[in-house]
Amino acid sequence: MNPDNKLNINLVYQNKKTTSTDKFLITSSVVLNPPSYRNTSMKAEMTVTNISGYDVVPSWDGHRELAEQWELFGISSMHVADNLTGTLPSWYDDLDPDHNYVGVTNDHDYMNDGYSVNGLLYVSTHDVKTIIAGLKSIDLDHDTCPHVNVPNYSWYKELVLLDQVADCVKCKHLYQPKRSHFIELISCDGITKKKENLKWAANYNRNDTNMVVMAGYGGVLF
Secondary structure, three states, rough: OOOOEEEEEEEEEOOOOOOOOOOOOEEEEEEEOOOOOOOEEEEHHHEEEEEEOOOOOOOOOOHHHHOOOEEEEEEEEEOOOOOOOOOOOOOHHHOOOOOOOOOOOOOOHHOOEOOOOOOOOOOOOOEEEEEOOEEEEEEEOOOOOOOOOOOOOOOOOOEEEEEEEEEOEEEOOOOOOOHHHEEEEOOOOOOOOHHHHHHEEEOOOOOOOEEEEEEEEEEEEO
């Protein structure tokens, strides 16, 4: 605990030195503020340093195509297939043929439409519907949420956001705006000092049998 009675976590990571040109060090300090009923916050300071002094370059062309040589920071949330009101989406049977994760669908309560893998009934606590990164806004939907086409990665259908410059990324809750969360980029240091060199990507898993779709976000540096 720091003097302000907040939890302070310090992390240091250094890769194993394989050659003189690819040794780097990542240090971070994360401060967690005491949570309230619907709000919690943290501040993270992270620095990536190339110890060798050489430029760190992609080891293959796929790094540039995916724009993700480095993933510095990421969060994950979920969007639940809710408001079923007695009718399942056309795609749901392929994910859960036995309907093991279907809850109460005839009471117009979106909070109890499905069961979690742990058997819990109320599964839409983190019902993130929209990802907002700068001027880019993506609504999560199994059928219509578009995926990003990447050369040589046509088989990969989960990537929905790539190479997006933004100093703030927001995950907007569908029903409870006060439960929305966001990451705000204050400054950059280490390998780059430019915010525009830190870009965001998001994955949307359409193959989750728990009626839950995970949305992963990562600040990527290249």
